[in-house]
Amino acid sequence: MRTIQWNAENSTVRMIDQTLLPVEYREIECENLAQLCEAIKSLRVRGAPALAAAGAYGIALASKLSSANDMESLLEDLKNAARIILATRPTAINLGWGVHRVIKAVSEAYDTAGIRDIALSEAQAIADEDVQINKTLGKHGASLLEDGDTVMTHCNAGRLACVDWGTALGVVRSAVEQGKDINVIACETRPLNQGGRLTTWELMQDNIPVKLISDSMSGYVMRHELVDKVIVGADRVTEDAVFNKIGTYNHAIVAMEHEIPFYVAAPASTFDFKGWEGSVKIEERDPDELRYMQGVQIAPEDVPVINPAFDSTPMEYIEAIITEKGIFRPPFLIDEVRT
């Protein structure tokens, strides 16, 4: 089961409900746009690549459900659907990218049946390409891992963030597929605990040995020589820095202090060819994320909070960036990734 996929039998979008993990594994079927939008909004599906597929499948779903029998009405219905989907998470760039790619593709159709066929096949292509990119990226990255390595990772750059395979965890999976013994140390990743909830769960599902630590233990495990390499994902890569889940920067500094290579696994689509560290505004998230944990109060209810969604790690801390186009070692010209 992919994180998200088309169920041809019922013409529905099927996904793993990530809000219930790791306590419960449940697959849900989105039969209409309202259900899909609720799933995106509630983070039942999350992670940039998975959201691209969710957006794309949303347009395919809308095309199946529309009763329009002329092209103009059908295209109007799809544009409405696009607006509704985009409103669920307005800052999720990949969601919009998936939606718009399908909308653009259907403009080539000659009739309503063509629109419906192309919408689905384009959404399928987006999902399949994501898996293919991750597998290629994983194979490149696996060449950096040796039999017996322990890899520390942060957050969830795994198959649950993608359609399948994963980026940072895709590298681990590819190395395991090559017959290498790889152990993983997963950092909990406060405040939303994607490492503790999702990375641990998906690796245990695949029987890849994993141990959980709190984010503050990365120095301890490195000083005790329990880590050979660090691999994390990325939300955005500029010429001078890598933006990723808050906490990544700490691990990068601590890894360099222990002379442990720090790798970033990121598809070429993550590269921002025009941006630089100072040009990216870091979003502040809801302070209640640090005051409550699944509804339980864990800090004074009115304590002021600093809660950036991500941080930036300057390129000098990074040993290499693993992409589907190969491995890039800083300093590199960002345009090399484009070609």
Added chain:
Amino acid sequence: MRTIQWNAENSTVRMIDQTLLPVEYREIECENLAQLCEAIKSLRVRGAPALAAAGAYGIALASKLSSANDMESLLEDLKNAARIILATRPTAINLGWGVHRVIKAVSEAYDTAGIRDIALSEAQAIADEDVQINKTLGKHGASLLEDGDTVMTHCNAGRLACVDWGTALGVVRSAVEQGKDINVIACETRPLNQGGRLTTWELMQDNIPVKLISDSMSGYVMRHELVDKVIVGADRVTEDAVFNKIGTYNHAIVAMEHEIPFYVAAPASTFDFKGWEGSVKIEERDPDELRYMQGVQIAPEDVPVINPAFDSTPMEYIEAIITEKGIFRPPFLIDEVRT
């Protein structure tokens, strides 16, 4: 109200129940040894200096409650009480130190009334000395803080860990008392969240401005120039390293990378004159601390966990150690602290 104190009116030990903070402030009265032991075991009172007072008051309480009317029986009752108290937290060195200091003091008594008087006055002396030491330490440390400084701290080295005033937070309080504007950034301190629950609470009580971050955000706040100094407490100081709550080492490395001074506030009683980094065994705590949060499951129930109680920070990361005997800058001879 001190963290723990003798209630002369009822001959009881009164304390702040720290397990309920920050959701509820409640003072509890321990009327007998069983209640006191339950409070120690359940961490209603915690922190090395506060435990020394708790142990000492426990013997005073036992002396009041004993019906013995000859010295031999009364001393026997106190030795039994000592055994019962020590069994609550066998690895808490300060608990034993407080108990034994009172037991030793009462051996100077001439009659049962003398034993009872000395037990209480020695316990009071232990509590009062703790406050005095922290105030002296705080005054020394305050000389390092400038008006307008923001101090980052980890865990709770505050008045709730002591009888009053605190060590790391005692330095902040002394600086504020001198009229300096000091802001604090409190790191949450996973997995038991003493920073999020207790440090925030006690500073808010004193109207000292505090902001909460997750442990993984220390690099972010330093890179954004939001921190002037770091001050933490210590569980043990050897010639070559400082042992403190897990996560301290990460902050020390990250602070050095940003050229931010990293201070340790620790009374001379924390110094281990014979030990060195490699000689101290770091206790592994219950893995469920990372799998559950106040009863709520936050990771797979069977995920393997690494959960060291503390870490060691080599002396080269430390700008100075603040004690009641003055400020010591590494490299220093540990024997200088003794004299």
